[in-house]
Amino acid sequence: MAELLWILLSAMVVNNFTLYYFLGLCPFMGVSGRVGTAIRMGAANIFVLVITSTCAWFLNTFVLEHAPYLRVISFIVVIASLVQIVEMAVKKLSPVLFRQLGIFLPLITTNCAILGLAIFQTNRGYGFLEGLAFAIGAGLGLTLALILMASIREDAETADVPGIAKGTAMVLIVAGSLSLAFMGFAGLLSSA
């Protein structure tokens, strides 16, 4: 149990997916303008990540044992079809949510965080429960980074930013500072 909690915590803050592994940067740059949207995007991500982790575990255990070279292809196909289904479900169940996440919902498929999770999980040899903890931790970490970024950007709108730094340059430098701050969590690793 302690180990599961440890995997979750480490994926969430110490090795945050966005700020340490640079995964899921597209939504980080794109939909981090408003806190509300950031939370919903994070929630969608957690959901897809958990599905992905289960799929990856299933494929690794029962299918890919005999054909490891098909790993990338089969991961991407299974994940892409699942996200398509989720997208259709969201479109049907909550058109408002669908409109707000706009172009980024289909792009969750080409979100590196999703495939990255499947590959990291495989490389580290996580079992089913470990994979689930990893997925939830990674999803929470992504959401945390999105919310932090969105709240900073909401404030920055009223700040006097020099013209040349407006937009992506400022977001990147803020992300750099956030990443620097998150490096402090590495202390957790050695003290535990």
Place this chain on the structure above:
Amino acid sequence: MNDATPAPAAPAAPVFLRGIWRENPVLIHMLGLCPALAVTNTVANSLAMGIATFFVLCGSSFLVSLLKRFIPHEIRISTYILIIATFVTVADMSLAAFTPGLHKALGAYIALIVVNCMILGRQEAFASKQSVGRSMLDAVGTGFGFIIALVMMGAVREVLGSGTFLGFSVFGDNFEPWVVMVLPPGGFLTLGFWLLGLSWWTERKKQRAAAEGGAS
């Protein structure tokens, strides 16, 4: 490093040239940021990543433009991703076979070329509509642009973060490396400052053009 591209004689030239600088995938369109930030802590890694992506982009553009008549519209994205994933598997296994050191350094990020938005973007926006020749020109141009951007990142991060360039010492022994530059925050900061510099440069050029226009 000059965006004053010569006036094209044939319409093929802009297709090739625009991806290199004026519409650089990383620096202008912010595509493929994940590898551009993650593996650019040394110039060698940046080059390897750039070349692997270049290979995948050219291969998939070629196949997609060749097969565009046979790909049903409804499942085109899935088809593109399958084609891209095939080339990524080839690149992954070749790197593992020929340069195990680099393969280890790049790690999971080679497999993650599949989800590089830049590659899928070129298929959807260009290769699926144009002839094979044009698509190849576009892919080679964009691929070069990607390599240039990655090496720009890698050069700054390696020189400041380790005091070396491609493994050779630059500043001598007395230089205290800025370790943070080779760590994740350095990636964000380096790209941030590159963008700042570029937009400052564009702004200055615009102002000069305006001043000249006003004077004459």
